[in-house]
Amino acid sequence: MKKTGEICKIDNLGRIVIPVKLRKEFDLEPGTPLEIFYDDEGFFIKRYIPVCVFCGSEDDLTQKNGKCICAKCIGEFTKG
């Protein structure tokens, strides 16, 4: 992971501003969904990419009750 050299402060509501340089580089528009990951050393933020809850595929997704399922898994469940 690269160091950006950017320092930001958390405001009273717990928000931070993602530096404009990074927003442009990663094409982050207002409303872009982001996902937060963490480990013992800290956390990082990544564009949220929906995946199938059963197999992890990113292809042919259908959303049902906020969960994503791929066409292949739907096919396997409907086979009986």
Ligand SMILES: [Zn+2]
């Ligand atoms: Zn699947």
